[in-house]
Amino acid sequence: VIDTLRLTAEEAKRLLDAREISGAELFAAYLDAIGERDGELHCFLHVCEDSGGDGLPIALKDVIGTKGIPTTAGSKILEGYVPVYDSTVVERLKAHGLRILGKTNTDEFAMGSSTENSAFGPSHNPWDPTRVPGGSGGGSAAAVSAGLAPWALGSDTGGSIKQPSALCGNVGLRPTYGTVSRYGIVAFASSLDQVGPVARTVRDCAFLYSIIAGRDPCDSTTVELPHPVELPASEEVHGLRVGVPRELNEAEGIEPGVAAAVRAAVAKLEELGAEVGECSLPLSVEYGMPCYYLIAPAEASSNLARYDGVRYGHRAAAAERLEMYKQTREEGFGDEPKRRIMVGTYALSAGYYDAYYGQAQKVRTVIKREHDALFETFDALVSPTSPTVAFPLGARTADPLAMYLSDLLTIPSCMAGLPGLSIPCGLSEGLPVGLQLVGPQFAENTLFRIGHALEQALGFDPVPERLRG
Amino acid sequence: VPPTSHPLEVVNVWEDDEPQPCLPVEEALANAPERDGDFFKVPPGGAG
Numbered sequence: 001v002i003d004t005l006r007l008t009a010e011e012a013k014r015l016l017d018a019r020e021i022s023g024a025e026l027f028a029a030y031l032d033a034i035g036e037r038d039g040e041l042h043c044f045l046h047v048c049e050d051s052g053g054d055g056l057p058i059a060l061k062d063v064i065g066t067k068g069i070p071t072t073a074g075s076k077i078l079e080g081y082v083p084v085y086d087s088t089v090v091e092r093l094k095a096h097g098l099r100i101l102g103k104t105n106t107d108e109f110a111m112g113s114s115t116e117n118s119a120f121g122p123s124h125n126p127w128d129p130t131r132v133p134g135g136s137g138g139g140s141a142a143a144v145s146a147g148l149a150p151w152a153l154g155s156d157t158g159g160s161i162k163q164p165s166a167l168c169g170n171v172g173l174r175p176t177y178g179t180v181s182r183y184g185i186v187a188f189a190s191s192l193d194q195v196g197p198v199a200r201t202v203r204d205c206a207f208l209y210s211i212i213a214g215r216d217p218c219d220s221t222t223v224e225l226p227h228p229v230e231l232p233a234s235e236e237v238h239g240l241r242v243g244v245p246r247e248l249n250e251a252e253g254i255e256p257g258v259a260a261a262v263r264a265a266v267a268k269l270e271e272l273g274a275e276v277g278e279c280s281l282p283l284s285v286e287y288g289m290p291c292y293y294l295i296a297p298a299e300a301s302s303n304l305a306r307y308d309g310v311r312y313g314h315r316a317a318a319a320e321r322l323e324m325y326k327q328t329r330e331e332g333f334g335d336e337p338k339r340r341i342m343v344g345t346y347a348l349s350a351g352y353y354d355a356y357y358g359q360a361q362k363v364r365t366v367i368k369r370e371h372d373a374l375f376e377t378f379d380a381l382v383s384p385t386s387p388t389v390a391f392p393l394g395a396r397t398a399d400p401l402a403m404y405l406s407d408l409l410t411i412p413s414c415m416a417g418l419p420g421l422s423i424p425c426g427l428s429e430g431l432p433v434g435l436q437l438v439g440p441q442f443a444e445n446t447l448f449r450i451g452h453a454l455e456q457a458l459g460f461d462p463v464p465e466r467l468r469g
Numbered sequence: 470v471p472p473t474s475h476p477l478e479v480v481n482v483w484e485d486d487e488p489q490p491c492l493p494v495e496e497a498l499a500n501a502p503e504r505d506g507d508f509f510k511v512p513p514g515g516a517g
Contacts, residue, residue: 223479
């Protein structure tokens with residue numbers, strides 16, 4: 001019997017290589033798990049038939065374009081859309097023999113922190129189904145946590161991989177901007193969007209990253225990795241310098257249980273031999289969020305202009321062309337994309353561009369420089385990933401600003417294009433707490449090394465308590 | 470302070486100008502809500 005709740009991708013690959021199980025058996029085991037638990041959790045928007053082959057199964061956030069498999073980005077405006085080409089990341093997965101289990105739920109166009117903005121209904125947290133799995137990639141995180149997939153891909157603009165990984169108790173990497181191709185991904189904010197892995201262990205996360213990373217001629221913003229991905233093996237962190245930015249660890253709204261779990265993990269890092277020191281990111285934390293909410297909506301308003309009912313997706317019935325555009329967008333988009341299209345269009349309008357978008361881009365430089373200065377002293381920065389554990393469904397839907405604060409601690413490093421790894425570091429109120437490690441550009445190997453050492457030392461059990469047999 | 474439009478300092482990304490196969494017309498039109506031969510079809514513009 002294959003226990004999908006416990007099986008890591010690494011172990012599954014070993015069993016496949018040793019021919020102890022077949023690819024078809026493995027795929028069937030996950031389909032069974034989906035059949036058993038996804039009725040309650042609603043992680044998947046589309047489940048695939050087994051198409052044969054012998055590789056590992058994988059789940060994909062539904063913003064990742066898949067040839068012949070519906071791709072909706074959680075939006076009614078893309079209902080029924082079936083891409084005619086694969087995104088580059090999917091081509092790379094297929095080249096490694098990986099097989100797509102299905103497409104996972106997301107806030108509409110990845111805009112949100114709970115999956116409650118999905119046009120197809122929210123996903124539920126496997127630790128407590130009355131709570132959200134985080135977002136926007138809540139479907140991928142919940143699927144991995146509940147044993148419905150050994151690993152998954154998400155996408156992250158301001159925290160959409162790291163935050164749901166934190167809330168579901170698994171490992172998520174937002175890679176250095178430019179290391180993973182965006183070709184074939186439904187665009188939200190192009191200067192921030194990055195695809196990245198969600199997994200149950202740091203080693204699985206690193207291995208999946210090694211498959212998808214690297215330059216792609218179809219995405220001119222990508223670069224080759226300066227050094228190959230190293231799977232972390234040692235629990236050695238001696239001599240590594242870890243900074244604790246005051247503002248990211250003491251921000252208003254961080255729950256005491258979250259702060260305590262992260263503090264204990266940082267103490268553990270020190271025990272393991274890391275040099276831990278306090279530091280400060282005052283401008284990044286104060287201005288990161290307001291600037292993000294200019295840049296991301298501005299770029300979204302431009303990217304979402306393509307949904308006009310002409311080439312694909314929903315089209316409203318209307319006798320006249322302009323009316324058709326208006327009706328299509330009125331019917332197809334939900335409230336959050338409409339809100340951001342309006343804010344973003346205003347921020348980009350003639351006479352306001354310099355004052356809003358242009359100014360926010362300058363602040364972005366300040367945020368980047370503030371981080372760069374810290375990396376002269378530190379190899380990585382540590383903080384909570386999310387200020388809170390998973391919150392109840394409906395708790396923040398009435399107040400968009402309260403929802404936006406979910407990403408307070410993940411946004412600054414996203415603005416600077418830096419890699420961030422979230423690993424589970426304990427429980428608060430019986431729910432997982434995520435710890436965020438941020439490094440300089442291309443420092444994924446350092447993050448994997450620290451994350452792996454901490455993972456081994458903490459011995460966190462990623463299987464939700466209520467699902468343990 | 471200069472603006473940051475892109476987090477990596479990537480400039481002048483060139484590719485060789487070699488023709489590649491492109492999407493066949495049938496596939497490009499596969500998701501069209503309405504088509505007319507090899508074209509996407511839209512309702513007529515208004516009088517204004």
